[in-house]
Amino acid sequence: MTFTYTFPEITEQVMPNGMRMLWIPDFNQPVLTVSLQVPFGRLHDPVSCEGTAEATAQCMIKGVPFLTTEEFTEKFEHAGAMLHADVKDEYTVFGTRMLVKAADELVPLFWNMIINPAFEAKELRRIKKEMLTGLQTESADPNSLTRKHFYAELFGSSHPAGRYHSLQSIKRISSEGVKSFYELHSGPQESILVIAGAMDVAQMQTKWKDLFLAWQKETKRSESAINTIPLNENRIRIIDKPDFSQTTLLLGHPAVTELHERKIALSLANYILGGGNFSSRLMARIRTETGQTYGIASNIHSHKRFGAFAILTATQNTQLKSVIMSIIDVYREFVEKSVSETELEKARQFALGSIAFELEGINNVVEKLLWLRFYNRGNAYIESLGEQIAQINSTLVKETLQKHFKYDSFVIIAVGKQKDITPQLEHLGSIWHFHARENPLRKE
Amino acid sequence: MYNDILNSITDFTLGNGLKVLCVQKKDAPIVSVQVWYKTGSCNEQSGIRGISHMLEHMMFRGSAHVASEEHARAINDVGGHCNAFTTEDFTAYVNSVPRNCLEMVLGLEADRMANLTLSNDLFETERKVIQEEYHTYMNNPVAKAFLEFRSLFFQNQPYEISPLGRIEDIQSISIETMRSYYSTWYSPGAAIIIIVGDFDSAGLVIELVEKYFGTITAANEKPIPHSFNSPVAGSHWMKRKVDFDVPILLIGYPAPASSSDDVLPLEIVQTILSQGETSRIHKELVRKKSVAVMAGGINHFLKHAGMSLFFAAFTPDTRCKNVESALNKQIALIKTNGISEGEMQKVKNISLTNRTFELFSAESICHHLGYAETVDGSYAAWVRRLETLEKLQRDQIIETVIKYWKDDLRHTLYLQPKKINPLLFLMGLVRRVVPG
Numbered sequence: 001m002t003f004t005y006t007f008p009e010i011t012e013q014v015m016p017n018g019m020r021m022l023w024i025p026d027f028n029q030p031v032l033t034v035s036l037q038v039p040f041g042r043l044h045d046p047v048s049c050e051g052t053a054e055a056t057a058q059c060m061i062k063g064v065p066f067l068t069t070e071e072f073t074e075k076f077e078h079a080g081a082m083l084h085a086d087v088k089d090e091y092t093v094f095g096t097r098m099l100v101k102a103a104d105e106l107v108p109l110f111w112n113m114i115i116n117p118a119f120e121a122k123e124l125r126r127i128k129k130e131m132l133t134g135l136q137t138e139s140a141d142p143n144s145l146t147r148k149h150f151y152a153e154l155f156g157s158s159h160p161a162g163r164y165h166s167l168q169s170i171k172r173i174s175s176e177g178v179k180s181f182y183e184l185h186s187g188p189q190e191s192i193l194v195i196a197g198a199m200d201v202a203q204m205q206t207k208w209k210d211l212f213l214a215w216q217k218e219t220k221r222s223e224s225a226i227n228t229i230p231l232n233e234n235r236i237r238i239i240d241k242p243d244f245s246q247t248t249l250l251l252g253h254p255a256v257t258e259l260h261e262r263k264i265a266l267s268l269a270n271y272i273l274g275g276g277n278f279s280s281r282l283m284a285r286i287r288t289e290t291g292q293t294y295g296i297a298s299n300i301h302s303h304k305r306f307g308a309f310a311i312l313t314a315t316q317n318t319q320l321k322s323v324i325m326s327i328i329d330v331y332r333e334f335v336e337k338s339v340s341e342t343e344l345e346k347a348r349q350f351a352l353g354s355i356a357f358e359l360e361g362i363n364n365v366v367e368k369l370l371w372l373r374f375y376n377r378g379n380a381y382i383e384s385l386g387e388q389i390a391q392i393n394s395t396l397v398k399e400t401l402q403k404h405f406k407y408d409s410f411v412i413i414a415v416g417k418q419k420d421i422t423p424q425l426e427h428l429g430s431i432w433h434f435h436a437r438e439n440p441l442r443k444e
Numbered sequence: 445m446y447n448d449i450l451n452s453i454t455d456f457t458l459g460n461g462l463k464v465l466c467v468q469k470k471d472a473p474i475v476s477v478q479v480w481y482k483t484g485s486c487n488e489q490s491g492i493r494g495i496s497h498m499l500e501h502m503m504f505r506g507s508a509h510v511a512s513e514e515h516a517r518a519i520n521d522v523g524g525h526c527n528a529f530t531t532e533d534f535t536a537y538v539n540s541v542p543r544n545c546l547e548m549v550l551g552l553e554a555d556r557m558a559n560l561t562l563s564n565d566l567f568e569t570e571r572k573v574i575q576e577e578y579h580t581y582m583n584n585p586v587a588k589a590f591l592e593f594r595s596l597f598f599q600n601q602p603y604e605i606s607p608l609g610r611i612e613d614i615q616s617i618s619i620e621t622m623r624s625y626y627s628t629w630y631s632p633g634a635a636i637i638i639i640v641g642d643f644d645s646a647g648l649v650i651e652l653v654e655k656y657f658g659t660i661t662a663a664n665e666k667p668i669p670h671s672f673n674s675p676v677a678g679s680h681w682m683k684r685k686v687d688f689d690v691p692i693l694l695i696g697y698p699a700p701a702s703s704s705d706d707v708l709p710l711e712i713v714q715t716i717l718s719q720g721e722t723s724r725i726h727k728e729l730v731r732k733k734s735v736a737v738m739a740g741g742i743n744h745f746l747k748h749a750g751m752s753l754f755f756a757a758f759t760p761d762t763r764c765k766n767v768e769s770a771l772n773k774q775i776a777l778i779k780t781n782g783i784s785e786g787e788m789q790k791v792k793n794i795s796l797t798n799r800t801f802e803l804f805s806a807e808s809i810c811h812h813l814g815y816a817e818t819v820d821g822s823y824a825a826w827v828r829r830l831e832t833l834e835k836l837q838r839d840q841i842i843e844t845v846i847k848y849w850k851d852d853l854r855h856t857l858y859l860q861p862k863k864i865n866p867l868l869f870l871m872g873l874v875r876r877v878v879p880g
Contacts, residue, residue, distance in 0.1 A: 028471055029800040070722065070731070077720040078786070080793030099797055126730075133737040133757060136689035136865060140585060167865075243687055246579040277525075278504075278516035288513050291572030294580055314580055346521040353523015353542050360472040361804035437689070437865070 004386070005355055007379045008365065011201050017213055019188035022369055023205065024196035026362045032103050032197035033363055034110055035095040037370045039221070040185035042089045043160040043303070049172050051165030053185075055127055056178045057085035057092050062123040064112045069123055072109070081106055089161070090303055091374055097363075100198050107195075108211055115215045117182065121175045131170050139436040142241065142248035142415040146312065149237050149413045150250050152440035154308060159226050161306060166439045187219035192373050196362045226305060228254060234409050234429035239436055240418035247320050247416030251327060252310035253407040258302035258375055264351075265392045265400045266300060271347040272339045273331070274298025274311055279346060281330050286313060292323050304375070309405070317417050321424035324412070335405050338398035348389050355382065449803055450827045453813070454646035458654060460662040461633025465813050465823060466649050467640040469806050474524075475641030476540045476806035477549045479557070480814040482636075483629040485609065486532045486602040486748065487670055494609015495617055495625050497530040498574055502622065503537065504528070505566045508559035512566055515552050522548075530607045533747040534818045540807050543642040547652055554656035557635065560626055564619045574614055581608060585686040586859060590694070593857040596680055597696050597751060602670040631663035638813050640806040672748040679851070683858045690737075692757050692859040693767050697849040699743055699750030703821040707745055708832055709844035710752060713778055714743050715794060716787045718754070724774050729756055735767050747819045752849060760864045768856065775849055782842045795833055 011023040045052045061083055063072030076083045081098035096110050138144040148164045155162035193212065195204065231253055256263055267275070274282040274297050282296045296313035311331070315323045339347075359365050359382075372381055414421055418433060425431055434442065454466040484496050506512040519526040524541035539549045582588050591606055598604045637657070643649050700706045717724050718741035721731075729736040739756035754775070756767045802808050816826035 029803065031797065031800045070727070073721045077722045078790045078793065080790070080795070080797035082797070097797070097801070099793065099800075102793075129759070130737055133690050133759070140688045142583065241583075243585075244583050246576070246583055277520050278513045279520040284513075287573055289569070291569040292576070294573055294577040315576065316579065349521055350523045354525075356472055356474045356523070356542055357525070357540060360474060360806070363801075363804060 005359065005383055007359075007369075007383070008362075010369070010379070011205075015188065015212060017188040017216055018190075019212065019215065020192045020373060021212070022192070022194045022373075023199075023201040024194065024362065024365065025199060025201055026196055027198045028362070030100050030198050031097055032100050032107075032195065032199060033095070033097045033366055034107060035093055035194045035366050035370060036114060037091050037093050037192045037374065038114075038186045039091055039190040039219075040181070041087055041091045044181075044185055045160070045163065045165070045169075046177070046181070047163070048169060049177055050163050050169040051131055052173050052177055052181050053092065054087045054131065054165070055124060055170075055173050056181050057087045057094070058127045058130075059119055059124050059178055060113060060117040060182070061085045061094065062120065062127075063118045064109065064116060065118045066112075069118070069120065072113070075109060076106060079106060083110070093370060103199075107208065111211050111214075114186075115217075119175065119179055119182070124173070124175055124178060128170055128173060131165065132167060135165065135167060135170065142244070142314070143312070145239050145415045145436060146248050146250045146413045149239060149415075149434070149440045150252055150310060150411055151308070153235050153237055153411045153413065154229070154231075154252065154254065155226075155306070156229050157441045159228060159306075160224070161226075161303075161308075162441070164440065166441075168439070185219065185221060187217040188215045189219055190221075192370055194366045194369060196366050223305070228306065231407065231409050231411065234412055236412045236425055236429050236431045237414070237434060238418050238422060238425065238431055239413070239415040239434045241415055241436055242417055242419070244416050245317060246314050247317050247414050247421050248312070248314045249320065249324060249415075250310050250312050250413040251324070251331075251410045252308055253410055255300045255307035255309040256302060256404055257307050258304060260302070260307070262400045262404060263300075263302060264388055265397050266404060268344060268347040268351060268389070268392055269334075269339060269397050269401060269405075270298055270300050270309075271350055272343045273334050275300075276347065276350060279350070281334060282311065282313075282327065285326055285330050286315075286323060290326075292316075292319055292326075296327075317420040320414065320416070320421050324425070324428070328410075335401050335407075338401055339394055341394050344392070344394050344397060348392070351389055352386055355385065449809070453823070453827070454650070455823075456650050458632065458658055460658065460660055461631075462653075462657050462660070463636040463817070464650060464653050465636065465638045465817065466643075466646040467809055467813070468643060468646065469640055469809065470642045472806070473543045473642050474540060474806060475543050475546045475549075475639065475643055476538070476810045477546065477553065478539070478638045478807075478810040478814050479537045479553050480636050480638070480818050481535045481630055482533070482634045482818055483667070484531045484533045484535055485605060485607040486746075487629065487667075488602070488605070488609070489670070491613060492617055492621060492625070493605045493613040494574070494607075495613070495622065496535055497607050497609060498570070498614065498617060499622060499626055499630075500528045500530045500535050500537075501570045501574055502562060502567060502626075503556050503560065505570055506561040506563065507556040508561070509555050510552060512561075512563075515556065518548065518552060519545075532603050532607060534814075536811075536814060538807065538810070546639070546641075546643060546649070547656075550652055550656040553637070554660065557630060557632070557657065558660045560630070562619060562623050562626065567619050567622065571614065575611070578608055578611055578614060585688045586692065589684045589686055589857065589859050592684070593682070593694060593696070593855065594751075596682070597855050598749065601672055601749060603746060603749060628663075628667050632657060632660050633662050634667060636814065636817055638810045638817075640809045640813075679854045679856075681856045681858075683860055685862050686859050687862050688859065689861050689863070689865045690757050691760055691762070691764065691861060692755060693764060693771065694857040694859070695754045695768070695771060696855040696857075697752045698853050699745060699752045699848055701748050701750060702745040702819045703747070703825070706844045706848065707743075707750075707820075708829070709836060709841040710743055710848065712788070712791050712833070712836065712841055713783065713845050714741055714752065715791045716783055717741055717774060717778065719794065724777075725754070725756075725771065728774055729767070729770050733770055735762050735770050739771065745819070760861060764858050764860070768858075772851075772854075775845075779842065779846050779849070783838055785838075788838060792833060795830060799830060
């Protein structure tokens with residue numbers, strides 16, 4: 001399959017204050033999108049104050065010292081603009097999109113919010129209350145429970161990925177904590193600003209140069225060392241939901257980092273195992289052939305310094321044992337016998353064909369550029385993807401699976417009716433039981 | 445700009461009654477193809493509740509020239525994606541593929557419109573899958589309670605039961621019944637196909653549609669949709685104890701059918717009441733009175749009837765009655781004091797921004813055209829929405845609110861947690877002692 005993709009015209013510069021800036025003219029719609037990626041995320045939460053990154057970001061978008069929160073928000077909402085802070089594991093994106101005619105007023109306001117946020121105590125109290133309520137709703141959501149317990153079990157409390165915010169950690173977040181988190185982690189040096197939309201780039205660069213250069217701040221961050229727990233035996237957790245007739249099930253293990261040389265090979269392989277929807281082996285066995293689930297998928301979640309692999313599904317309590325044994329069976333055959341050249345060719349075609357969808361519309365282009373630059377990748381990473389993928393053959397995939405996917409043991413998380421499902425998992429190893437409202441780190 | 449796309453819609457009907465809508469959009473090398481059948485759960489009677497959704501599943505289980513699940517695999521394997529969804533009024537099939545795969549998708553869709561296999565063995569396997577989907581939904585206590593609320597709201601109307609259906613019907617519907625339902629509703633005259641994306645010309649696309657769908661025979665008889673009664677008069681107040689830690693209040697009012705001229709006025713008021721942190725409900729309930737943690741509303745317009753829904757989530761220390769009265773007061777204030785010119789301008793700005801973003805993706809354009817054509821009566825309703833908005837007067841909007849959101853037609857549901865979480869309780873108290 002031939003693959004060609006060229007990014008739209010981009011003007012990229014590193015400002016004297018160290019901030020990377022990308023300008024993308026796009027005249028399809030009369031709108032402007034402004035996105036700033038700052039280098040703090042959930043993984044930077046201080047120990048025992050998990051949730052600080054989220055609280056900091058949400059507090060920032062409540063405004064600036066010279067306007068009340070109501071006045072600040074009204075400026076954006078009245079103009080039909082949207083303002084958001086999206087806190088991910090490794091970074092946070094602050095964004096706004098607006099009609100071009102509102103840009104002269106809203107872009108400077110947005111920027112003031114970034115470099116001089118008000119951090120009002122009453123807004124932090126409100127945000128903490130929202131976070132607590134959100135946390136309460138998660139105890140009824142099996143997918144949320146499964147994810148949190150998986151990371152807690154796989155990585156443990158000494159690893160930032162193993163720690164999630166809890167009722168207690170949210171309670172500990174203070175105004176001072178939020179301000180010092182902001183001081184420590186935000187600054188122009190590691191931040192990336194993308195402005196895209198219907199604009200004359202040269203004109204905008206001149207108009208807003210001083211504005212963006214006003215962010216003068218040194219950041220002295222250091223990443224803490226992370227340790228992982230060896231996976232020598234099955235580690236099983238059951239989270240009790242006595243009213244559930246269905247069990248949500250996750251099996252997983254560690255995986256490679258995003259920048260690992262074999263990441264693309266593993267992604268292609270994962271399409272064949274469980275990432276490829278109806279084209280995947282797991283979907284064929286567990287749904288199409290036996291009707292034991294509505295959906296099953298496997299994913300590799302890779303970060304800069306760690307990665308995790310997980311298979312997720314849900315099935316009737318009564319057939320849990322049969323489903324889990326089938327999953328392990330499919331997984332083992334996949335690792336042992338690897339993939340066929342025909343399967344691999346389909347995975348290649350999917351990987352290349354799907355790029356066009358990931359880059360449809362200027363918002364997707366902006367998101368992809370932020371992701372690339374976070375990993376210090378240029379546009380060539382995407383533009384040369386065809387060549388990279390063409391080099392991956394079935395021998396390389398087999399070797400990669402043997403080296404990086406050969407696990408005899410798993411972390412297994414089951415959310416469901418404990419009484420019914422415990423006997424079906426006992427043969428796999430010892431089980432830790434939790435109730436849904438419990439902190440996933442209780443085991444330690 | 446946005447008008448350019450919407451002014452280029454090609455509208456064509458084949459001899460067998462299949463309506464075709466095409467929009468050329470060349471900013472990405474992809475094309476989205478959607479087929480919408482004008483049937484959903486509103487055409488299901490007792491005993492076959494859930495059949496539309498079951499048929500949606502079976503549409504992926506093979507047709508004369510396509511093996512079971514091969515439709516989805518063929519799309520996935522070129523990097524595209526496909527899906528389907530069943531609602532009260534329609535069942536839609538969504539495919540997005542690289543531009544050079546348009547013809548492949550048309551072939552796949554035409555084959556299952558004309559020649560679905562409906563094998564009994566595969567039907568039995570798929571019945572299990574559908575039951576799994578049903579239980580996934582029912583494991584959510586809030587969703588489960590909402591289904592009960594909705595049954596009461598649309599009592600004795602075809603919308604009484606959700607598209608998910610009834611579990612006893614899902615377990616008993618026969619393959620013969622399924623075949624009959626398929627032949628009644630899945631014909632070219634009861635469907636539309638929407639194609640948006642990077643193709644050479646609308647003329648060529650219509651030629652391709654004619655090639656694949658033109659030979660499908662039109663149904664002999666036009667299917668007869670269910671009739672609708674007037675909404676049940678009277679108000680209801682119900683409380684349910686659920687395994688969910690956050691108390692939730694839901695209030696519903698009857699709303700018009702989607703094709704009504706009254707829809708846009710209610711949408712405007714809903715935006716003023718509910719959208720964003722400067723909306724009236726958020727400002728009053730969350731920020732000023734601190735009786736809710738989050739609050740808002742949404743209109744749910746269906747082909748034959750609708751529902752305007754308002755909600756608030758709060759902490760266990762707050763009395764439900766206080767939340768209810770604060771929410772009702774905001775609706776009453778709209779009726780007595782109306783809306784301001786500033787609020788109208790804000791709605792216009794939001795609508796314009798939303799429209800520009802609706803046009804970023806081919807799939808989104810397909811969806812809006814399909815929805816407007818199937819449920820609102822014509823795709824033109826969506827295309828002309830901003831012009832219609834400009835012409836509306838504030839008095840006209842308030843008259844519409846008074847007409848529909850009547851106190852004696854109000855339905856209220858209070859979801860009370862089975863257990864109270866002490867920390868959430870305390871946080872609520874602290875919040876009130878130190879007001880924001």
